[in-house]
Amino acid sequence: MDATAQAELVSSGEASPTELVEAAVGRAERVNAEINAVIHDLSAPAREAAAGDLPDGPFKGVPFMLKDLGAANAGEPLHMGMKVLKEANFHAPIDTTLAQRFRAAGLITIGKTNTPELGIVATTEPKAYGATRNPWDVTRSPGGSSGGSAAAVAAGIVPMAHANDGGGSIRIPASNCGLVGLKPTRQRISEGPLVGDVMSGAGEFEQARAAYDKIKPGSPEYVSARAKLAWAYQSAGDTETAIKIAREAAQSGDTDAQLNLADLLRADEQFAESAEILTRLIAEQADPDWRLLYARGVAYERTGRWADAERDMQAALKQRPDEPELLNYLGYSWIDRGENLKEALAMVEKAVASNPRNGAMIDSLGWAHYRLGDYAKAVALLEEAIELEAGDPEINNHLGDAYWRVGRRDEAQFQWRRVLTLDPPE
Known part of the structure; x- marks a missing residue:
């Protein structure tokens, strides 16, 4: 059912925004593990919006997806396919004009979709989040750079999704996925408030x-x-x-x-000063935001202050018990330290279930099985992680250790030599 038909259901009272959002979220949960179209789950705020007062726009109550490039709501992840922004846990500091207009039209954003680094290539397979698969044939690409949005629509998660196009980034995915792609005339859509976003992208x-x-x-x-x-x-x-x-x-x-x-x-990697700034910000809040606690926890962990890091991450988890990056970071930290292994395994399994194409999280899961002595399972998972995150020396090192344990000595030595190539000693 297309977006206008869904809007008519809401307008006529035949369906509520909550019912449409729940149907879309359920579909995403069933199919996204295979196609990796949605990289940021916004189902919680979407449910709140659906239950509240929505603008009386032409698409009131219709579920929607934002591409993780070119439009953003303040406080939501904005990584633009870039590993550096993902690792920094960057969140949009301000609403873009386009995102405001989507909300004014009554659309409810349930997630953000995958895109290549800065949207500059015609496939969607960023190192940060892995490849998006075409719902019609998962051995093929949906194209790019709006491949995540196209795959989400083609899979029936949402009836329409945000995209943008400077050299084919709407037209190519629409063609690959059998969809209609609307590329407006240049400057017809506002690039405000920061036109520099487009240039940077x-x-x-x-x-x-x-x-x-x-x-x-x-x-x-x-x-x-x-x-x-x-x-x-x-x-x-x-x-x-x-x-x-x-x-x-x-x-x-x-x-x-x-x-x-x-x-x-x-x-x-100037973690000590970063932690000092975050400490001042946290002190100003009666109930510190989980993102501040998580960021400071990472900084503490990287400077050897593990007890402080663990405290911050556990406090953040109380606020966001289902946050994949938080589950993975604390879980992996415990695993690497040989602590709370069964609890850590469950946490990382939960993170991977939400991000099944995330190589770093699968590496954490593989390393958990290694620590628990299940070396064959560790090898299978770490081989999968290496396919998704080729060029990460830590995964190569873990895979080398796992190969050695199962008697694959030549392959282990190859992986360790690969580590020295990727991350040579100074």
Whole structure:
């Protein structure tokens, strides 16, 4: 049933927004493990929105997906296919104009869809989240860069989804998945409030930086613009300038600017200073947000303060007991330390169930089985992880250890030599 038909069901009273959202979420839970179209689960806020007062727009109550590039709601993950943003746990600091318009139309976003790094290639298989599969034939690609959105619609999860197109990123997935893809005339859709997002997403970092620089102090978008300016430099490999810009913005005392600086420092492995900033932010909140606790926990863990890290992550889990990245990080940390192995295994299994194409999480699961002595199971999982995260020396190292335990000595030595190639000693 298409989006207009679903909107008519809501308008006529034949179906409620909650019923449509539950049907879409249920479908996602059944099929996404195979196609890897949805990378950020937003079913919890979607259910809240469906049960509340929705704008009386033309698509009131219709389930929807946002591509993880080009549109975002404040506070939701925004990784644009980039591993560095995923590892920094970056969240959008502001609503984009397009996301606001989707909400005003009555659409309910139940998740965000996969996209290649910065949307610059015609397939959807980023290192950060793994490949999306075509629902018609999972051995084939849905195309890109809006492959996640196309796959979600073709699989019947939602009747329509957000996409964008600079060189075929709507047209190619629509063709591959047998869908209608609407590519509006350039500039017909607002790129606000930060036109630099589009330039950055196209890899045009100089133009992106110029656009961000045009937003001056006093503008309501200034802090967000400085954050994205910093990340544009970071994406282009100029970490020093990125952190300098973030420090200048953080001097304003703005909470978002300080959090952005902490994220950049953590991405640059300056964990101690990142933890100091996060500690100040946490102290300002009566009930600290789980993301702050998680981020500080990571920083503590990387600086050897395990007891503090464990405390923060357990506090974050009380708020978000189903958060895959949090489950995986704490679970893997326990596994690597040889602690709470059965509980850690259950946590990582839960994370993998939510992200079955995430190589890092499958690596955690494989390493848990290794620690528990099930070496054959560990080999099978670690081989799967290596296919999804080719080039991660830690997975190669784990696989080498598992091969050695099952007597595959030559393959073990190959994996260990591979580690030295990928991460040579200084």
